[in-house]
Amino acid sequence: MEGGIGGSWMYTPDRARRLRLSPAARRRLVWALSLMFWFAGAAALAGAGQCKLGKIVELATTVSHLRPMVSAKINGTDVRFVVDSGAFYSMISPASAAALKLQTYPAPANFYVKGIGGAIRVNLVRVSNFELNGIALHDIEFIVGGNDDGGDSIGLLGRNLLQIADAEFDLSQGMVRLLVPQNCGDAVLAYWAHPGEAYSVIGIAEPHEDYLLGSRTSKAAHFKAPITGTAYVNGVEIRVAFDTGSWNSFLTVKAAARAGIKLDSPGVVPAGTSMGVGRSTVANYLAQVSSFKIGDEEIRNTRLRLGDTALPDGEDMLIGADFFLSHHIYVANSQHKLYFTYNGGPVFNLKTVAAALAEPAPAAPATAANGEVAAPNPAASATLAPANPGEAAADFARRGAAFASRQELDQALPALTRACELAPDNPDYFYQRGMIYWQSKQRNPALADFDRAIQLNPNHVSALIARSGLRIQTGDEAGAEADLDAAKVAAAKEDTVHFQIATGYGRLGLFAKAIEQYDLWIASHSQDVLLPAALDGRCRARALSGLDLQRALDDCNKALKYAVKSSPFYAAASNSRGLVWLRLGNYDRSIADYDASLKIAPRDAWSLYGRGIDKMRARRTSEGETDIAQAKAISAEIGDTFGKYGILP
Numbered sequence: 232m233e234g235g236i237g238g239s240w241m242y243t244p245d246r247a248r249r250l251r252l253s254p255a256a257r258r259r260l261v262w263a264l265s266l267m268f269w270f271a272g273a274a275a276l277a278g279a280g281q282c283k284l285g286k287i288v289e290l291a292t293t294v295s296h297l298r299p300m301v302s303a304k305i306n307g308t309d310v311r312f313v314v315d316s317g318a319f320y321s322m323i324s325p326a327s328a329a330a331l332k333l334q335t336y337p338a339p340a341n342f343y344v345k346g347i348g349g350a351i352r353v354n355l356v357r358v359s360n361f362e363l364n365g366i367a368l369h370d371i372e373f374i375v376g377g378n379d380d381g382g383d384s385i386g387l388l389g390r391n392l393l394q395i396a397d398a399e400f401d402l403s404q405g406m407v408r409l410l411v412p413q414n415c416g417d418a419v420l421a422y423w424a425h426p427g428e429a430y431s432v433i434g435i436a437e438p439h440e441d442y443l444l445g446s447r448t449s450k451a452a453h454f455k456a457p458i459t460g461t462a463y464v465n466g467v468e469i470r471v472a473f474d475t476g477s478w479n480s481f482l483t484v485k486a487a488a489r490a491g492i493k494l495d496s497p498g499v500v501p502a503g504t505s506m507g508v509g510r511s512t513v514a515n516y517l518a519q520v521s522s523f524k525i526g527d528e529e530i531r532n533t534r535l536r537l538g539d540t541a542l543p544d545g546e547d548m549l550i551g552a553d554f555f556l557s558h559h560i561y562v563a564n565s566q567h568k569l570y571f572t573y574n575g576g577p578v579f580n581l582k583t584v585a586a587a588l589a590e591p592a593p594a595a596p597a598t599a600a601n602g603e604v605a606a607p608n609p610a611a612s613a614t615l616a617p618a619n620p621g622e623a624a625a626d627f628a629r630r631g632a633a634f635a636s637r638q639e640l641d642q643a644l645p646a647l648t649r650a651c652e653l654a655p656d657n658p659d660y661f662y663q664r665g666m667i668y669w670q671s672k673q674r675n676p677a678l679a680d681f682d683r684a685i686q687l688n689p690n691h692v693s694a695l696i697a698r699s700g701l702r703i704q705t706g707d708e709a710g711a712e713a714d715l716d717a718a719k720v721a722a723a724k725e726d727t728v729h730f731q732i733a734t735g736y737g738r739l740g741l742f743a744k745a746i747e748q749y750d751l752w753i754a755s756h757s758q759d760v761l762l763p764a765a766l767d768g769r770c771r772a773r774a775l776s777g778l779d780l781q782r783a784l785d786d787c788n789k790a791l792k793y794a795v796k797s798s799p800f801y802a803a804a805s806n807s808r809g810l811v812w813l814r815l816g817n818y819d820r821s822i823a824d825y826d827a828s829l830k831i832a833p834r835d836a837w838s839l840y841g842r843g844i845d846k847m848r849a850r851r852t853s854e855g856e857t858d859i860a861q862a863k864a865i866s867a868e869i870g871d872t873f874g875k876y877g878i879l880p
Contacts, residue, residue: 282414283413285410286408287396288409292629295636299313312386313384315388316475317472318388320391321388323386326726337354357373358373397409399562430571434567435458465521469548470548471547473554477549479552482538483542483548490520496518499537512800534581536581559574576639625654628659628660628663631644632647644667658684662694678698695721746778749765767803770784771810774810780811788808799832802828805825821841836869839861840873842858
């Protein structure tokens with residue numbers, strides 16, 4: 232599955248209690264966060280006149296694979312959250328809550344959260360001590376629910392915190408700020424824009440608190456309205472929501488049809504799937520558009536990602552972290568405006584199909600006339616006080632991570648190198664640089680950096696898993712197994728990395744160990760969107776090893792119940808079940824599953840070869856030989872691979 236598309240909305244029927252900060256608690260939160268600014272004295276963004284922007288808090292933000300993450304502490308334990316402007320309230324995943332030993336309690340009756348991927352039941356938790364950028368907050372309530380994102384975040388930092396004031400998103404420089412304007416009125420708050428530099432401004436919906444929870448209706452209740460505005464696709468007006476929790480921006484299929492783009496239009500191609508807070512995945516497509524315009528930026532003759540889903544608030548498009556990464560954005564809740572400037576690089580992340588289309592990087596915003604951004608050009612009327620001189624290692628690391636997320640590896644590498652030079656004892660920086668070397672196909676420097684990270688921190692789980700993958704590529708299977716063994720010991724039993732460890736063991740053919748890791752992950756993630764993939768993985772590990780075939784069949788049956796027919800996942804799970812039936816000697820059922828898989832993926836060598844064996848054993852020799860020949864034409868090694876597992880015609 233591809234990157235996540237976030238967003239969460241709360242639904243509840245009559246008389247459910249309100250889950251929100253009380254006015255008194257809200258005042259305490261703003262007061263506590265404001266201490267950093269008010270006692271610092273000079274941390275104001277001084278303007279040409281009386282307009283000043285006071286910094287409530289500055290959150291150092293690392294963008295990892297289009298996930299903007301900030302560090303925090305829960306009851307003294309270091310954690311990371313995804314900054315999610317699309318989530319109405321801050322959330323912690325169930326597995327993370329268990330790992331942190333947080334005592335959850337039931338949400339009000341019939342309380343549930345709805346977002347991309349469907350609706351989920353949730354619990355609540357009250358965190359005694361929550362520390363954000365050194366500021367200690369007490370008795371802060373979180374929703375417990377949703378999915379682990381596959382990274383090292385424990386959940387989402389939502390709008391109940393992000394919209395207590397104005398919010399600035401400067402992800403390319405690794406920073407999110409909460410700001411309070413003073414005496415600014417309608418002053419231009421794009422303070423970073425130099426005189427004559429282009430910027431855009433659009434109106435956004437007022438960030439009101441829409442409490443319908445105690446009413447006699449059963450409507451959707453939004454604790455904080457989404458950040459919404461207007462854009463245009465092929466000249467057709469659409470409503471957009473700005474959502475940093477959505478890794479990739481996407482236009483709904485329904486809205487695309489209004490703009491003259493349909494799934495059967497020329498050039499529309501599948502682009503994987505995405506996930507959000509719910510348990511279902513969303514099919515993605517890539518489509519050609521003549522024009523995308525937002526504010527004064529316009530991109531001509533480009534492509535947009537389409538998502539086959541509806542957004543609960545009726546928006547037509549999510550503007551995701553890819554757009555935030557390529558822009559400097561100021562959400563002026565105080566003015567009901569959003570300011571932004573273009574930083575450079577691709578505006579939208581389309582990498583899932585870029586290789587197949589053999590296209591260059593997406594174009595920068597431009598007019599058709601001269602290739603320059605069409606935007607007004609006045610001087611900003613608010614400015615930020617200069618930062619302290621010199622760049623800390625953390626600044627370079629965050630900047631490098633942002634470049635890496637934009638696939639600008641040539642700029643990411645020197646930034647991470649400088650971070651490593653300034654902080655030679657920080658294992659995270661060596662791990663991050665190692666990943667960039669690996670992406671750049673420089674295996675030896677990557678391995679050296681992973682070695683250094685693990686030397687500095689022998690329990691660095693991410694570095695251990697990365698080094699195991701690199702060692703598998705280089706043929707060092709013993710070393711790869713040792714790394715996975717160390718990672719599984721270092722990780723908490725509820726940790727989402729057990730899924731990755733299971734996958735690694737599977738690649739090594741260590742199926743008993745893979746099954747053990749799938750067992751651990753499934754036990755802690757019974758409601759996670761990746762559960763079907765884990766069930767399929769465990770089914771396949773059992774099928775390949777010939778172990779517990781009836782339990783393998785049960786796993787595959789469960790996985791297929793979640794799958795959308797005609798989807799790539801349905802093809803994969805059918806392939807796995809076909810292998811189970813082959814092992815069990817039920818050749819007719821095996822052929823039926825391989826047929827279903829090949830209908831979706833007709834050039835899959837595994838399915839062709841497996842079906843060929845079925846037919847040979849069922850005395851349909853000529854048909855079987857044809858399938859096997861086709862499989863070998865696609866993959867010359869496929870016969871040896873089956874033979875390795877003792878599966879012969």
